[in-house]
Amino acid sequence: MTSLPEDQQRNYEIFRDCLSTALIEKISRPEPKPKRRSKSKKRTSSSPASTQDTADTDLNNADDLVDFVDYIATETFRALPKELKTVDYHEYTKDATLQARFAHRLPLTGADTPTILPTLDPAIADSLSTYSITSEPTQGPDEFLAPILTAFLSSLGTPPRAPRATLLDADGCELCGRDWVPLSYHHLIPRFVHDKAVKRGWHRAEDLENVAWLCGACHRFVHRFAGHEELARRYYTVELLMGEEGVRRWVDWVGRLRWKGR
Ligand SMILES: [Zn+2]
Ligand SMILES: [Zn+2]
Numbered sequence: 001m002t003s004l005p006e007d008q009q010r011n012y013e014i015f016r017d018c019l020s021t022a023l024i025e026k027i028s029r030p031e032p033k034p035k036r037r038s039k040s041k042k043r044t045s046s047s048p049a050s051t052q053d054t055a056d057t058d059l060n061n062a063d064d065l066v067d068f069v070d071y072i073a074t075e076t077f078r079a080l081p082k083e084l085k086t087v088d089y090h091e092y093t094k095d096a097t098l099q100a101r102f103a104h105r106l107p108l109t110g111a112d113t114p115t116i117l118p119t120l121d122p123a124i125a126d127s128l129s130t131y132s133i134t135s136e137p138t139q140g141p142d143e144f145l146a147p148i149l150t151a152f153l154s155s156l157g158t159p160p161r162a163p164r165a166t167l168l169d170a171d172g173c174e175l176c177g178r179d180w181v182p183l184s185y186h187h188l189i190p191r192f193v194h195d196k197a198v199k200r201g202w203h204r205a206e207d208l209e210n211v212a213w214l215c216g217a218c219h220r221f222v223h224r225f226a227g228h229e230e231l232a233r234r235y236y237t238v239e240l241l242m243g244e245e246g247v248r249r250w251v252d253w254v255g256r257l258r259w260k261g262r
Pocket of ligand 1: 173174175176177178214215216217218219254
């Protein structure tokens with residue numbers, strides 16, 4: 001198995017997790033229809049694990065299953081847009097272009113798959129069909145991959161679970177930019193109104209854990225600036241907060257403390 005660049009390893013592992021969950025579910029739930037091994041559908045044999053080579057693979061064998069998952073995951077991951085291979089939580093959630101292209105379209109449907117994976121090797125579709133993981137025309141590769149891509153993109157948009165460990169990764173307060181002061185995370189949709197925010201349709205459940213890393217001064221300022229409900233409804237991103245002149249004035253002022261601290 002050719003290895004991926006180091007800066008892609010983390011996202012690849014996330015992707016493989018999402019894919020193996022879906023694959024294993026399919027394999028352990030036998031399809032009612034008999035296997036179809038249509039030779040006429042074969043489009044390429046250049047791939048190292050095209051249907052010819054995997055025909056002897058027994059997916060009930062753990063080693064074979066791991067190889068199969070690795071193969072499908074690696075080839076599919078390779079076909080993803082470049083930025084999705086390396087982006088981390090902070091970059092992904094702060095990048096308006098990525099949010100518009102991917103996060104705002106969830107959950108994806110089969111029709112979205114070709115727009116995200118335009119160069120996917122047709123051998124993948126063959127392999128999936130060979131093992132009855134897909135069954136055309138109702139569950140083709142696009143329909144099979146859509147929920148996997150959805151799970152992958154949702155994971156990219158989920159904040160790191162261990163705040164203490166990831167504090168080391170935050171490169172400064174997301175409002176004032178100071179990078180030598182202790183940071184804490186601010187729930188952009190305050191926990192206090194989580195239930196209400198979902199019930200009233202202000203936000204989707206998967207967005208509730210969106211956080212911003214803030215220094216103590218900015219964090220206290222934000223909670224003085226607006227109450228829980230107002231933060232949840234009007235200021236649920238760093239950009240929305242920075243859209244307010246009062247916030248920008250604060251940030252300018254507190255940012256100047258930078259020079260005192262150096
Ligand atoms: Zn700050
Ligand atoms: Zn807070």
